[in-house]
Amino acid sequence: AQKVTQAQTEISVVEKEDVTLDCVYETRDTTYYLFWYKQPPSGELVFLIRRNSFDEQNEISGRYSWNFQKSTSSFNFTITASQVVDSAVYFCALRPLYGQNFVFGPGTRLSVLP
C-alpha cells in the first residue's frame, strides 16, 4: 500500500527563518514519483516540484530546496529565509509509476509571522 506521512501538522516561524517540512513515504514500487504542492489560503493547489525515484540529486530553486533520501524514504522540503507569502498548507504526494492516482500526505500548515 502507498502512504505519505507528514508528521508536522503545523509549524510557525518568524520571517527570514529557515524551515524544513518533513515527508516520509511508503511504497512497494521501485519506481515512483514524489511531489510537493502548496495550497495557499485561496485554496488552489500549486505545483512546486516533481522528483523521479531514480534521481536522488537534490534540487534547489530559489529559496526552495528538496532533499530526497531513498534509503530513508524521505523527501523533505526546505524554505530558506521564509517570507509571509510562504504561509500555506504544503502537501507531499506520491504517485506510483503504473497507478494513476496521487496519494497525498495530510499536509503541514506553515505560518510565517512578520
Place this chain on the structure above:
Amino acid sequence: EPEVTQTPSHQVTQMGQEVILRCVPISNHLYFYWYRQILGQKVEFLVSFYNNEISEKSEIFDDQFSVERPDGSNFTLKIRSTKLEDSAMYFCASSTTKGQRLDSYEQYFGPGTRLTVT
C-alpha cells in the same frame, strides 16, 4: 500558459439535490481526474478517466458519483443525491499521458470548486 479551469468556484446545494461540477481540462490532455478535499483534511483521489471510460476509481467513488465527458472540452463530476458529508473542495486535474514514461508525467490541477451541502 494553458490551465485547467473549473466552474463554479463555489456551489451551495441542499441535501438530496443533484449537482454537476464542471471542468475544462487542458486541450491536448487525454487523462482526467477528480480529487476531493474535505475542509482541513488531505486531498483524496476519486476517479481517473481515459478514452471515455473510468480507468481507476477509489472506494470513495460510489454509485452516487458519475463522470462524463459530454463534449470535446468539458469533463464533469455528478453527485446524484448530495449528502452533508459531500461538502468539500473538488479538484479536477488532467495530464497528457498515463505516465508510464518516467519523464512524461504531470498532472495539472484546476483551482477547485467548493461544494457546500446544507
